Amino acid sequence: MYGTIFNLKIKPGHQDDLLRVFQENESPDGMVAWFVMDPDNQDEWVGVAVFENKDQYVANANSATQHEAFLKMMEHLESEPQWIDGEYLIGELA
Numbered sequence: 001m002y003g004t005i006f007n008l009k010i011k012p013g014h015q016d017d018l019l020r021v022f023q024e025n026e027s028p029d030g031m032v033a034w035f036v037m038d039p040d041n042q043d044e045w046v047g048v049a050v051f052e053n054k055d056q057y058v059a060n061a062n063s064a065t066q067h068e069a070f071l072k073m074m075e076h077l078e079s080e081p082q083w084i085d086g087e088y089l090i091g092e093l094a
Helices: 015-024 053-059 064-074
Strands: 001-006 031-037 045-051 081-089
Touching: 001 053, 015 064, 045 053
Parallel strands: none
Antiparallel strands: 001 045, 001 081, 031 045
């Protein structure tokens, strides 16, 4: 599996709007799971996206649909997310 972990620095008062943007998006081909966390000990949210493989991840990242979703997300962020892309070596969905 392949994917990304990312940090989201949200504009003050935009949390609910950003959640709506995420909820409007449909899962792309090859997506296994995705999560967004509001950590107890920091101001930025943390997201995780998991795809079946790198090819599907890259295809999604380069798609017009994903670009449009990214632009909508950016309306609610103070800066671009920090992305950490890579292969997931171990994991389990219970």
